[in-house]
Amino acid sequence: MALDLSGEMTQGGWIRGQLPIGTVQADLGGTVISFDADRQFFAAFDRDAGPRTFLSVSLQNGSHLAQEISVSPRAWNIEQVDASPTANVPSEAFMARRKPELERIAAARQVESGSQGWRQNFVWPATGRISGRFGSQRVYRGEPGSYHSGIDIAGGTGTSYVAPADGVVVLAAESPFTLEGNLLIIDHGMGLSSAFLHSSELLVHTGEAVKQGQLIGRIGATGRATGPHLHWGLVWRGARLDPLLFTGPMP
Known part of the structure; x- marks a missing residue:
């Protein structure tokens, strides 16, 4: 059963969607997702998220669903500096x-x-x-x-x-x-x-x-x-x- 998701499925991005009837618990890559009475939810992807993760759902009848989500990489602005870090030890x-x-x-x-x-x-x-x-x-x-x-x-x-x-x-x-x-x-x-x-x-x-x-x-x-x-x-x-x-x- 594929879930209907919308958002920005990329590093630093987010998703919204609706979980199936009977959902008692859900997580994105191990992070617990909150959802409302209509099972609407919000979740997101860290800046360093890997190329894929899973949206996992536990249902009231004891069954489990898992949907793979592809997370597209970003080309971050990385500057190579030929110097030692300037930050001091706190x-x-x-x-x-x-x-x-x-x-x-x-x-x-x-x-x-x-x-x-x-x-x-x-x-x-x-x-x-x-x-x-x-x-x-x-x-x-x-x-x-x-x-x-x-x-x-x-x-x-x-x-x-x-x-x-x-x-x-x-x-x-x-x-x-x-x-x-x-x-x-x-x-x-x-x-x-x-x-x-x-x-x-x-x-x-x-x-x-x-x-x-x-x-x-x-x-x-x-x-x-x-x-x-x-x-x-x-x-x-x-x-x-x-x-x-x-x-x-x-x-």
């Missing part, structure tokens, strides 16, 4: 500050708000020059550095940005995080969340429901940033996703 003092921040981020991404934003066609939170693309990476004398986990939109400090889809605020930093600065995370439901980094000001608060297109923050350069810009990242249950595959080209 100090104990830095890690002491960083550990509770990472715990707050992880906890925020575990929140199941019940938002229906995952159903929507996402809009750009801001427009401007794209100064950093998802998935780009530097390799230092054969040693890969961390890839860019979102998309950067250049803009002047104080430039407003909006919610790309409906959601619930699950983290709104009261003070700047070490790396992310004034960090905002919005849950769109089904395990999908948006993160907005380096803001000069946040205009919403934890627990607040937001609507697509609502003003939620202002661009800045807080945290570790070389200049004012909005870093927008999307995550589904730990998988890093490409915002361009949710919005299409910038208008």
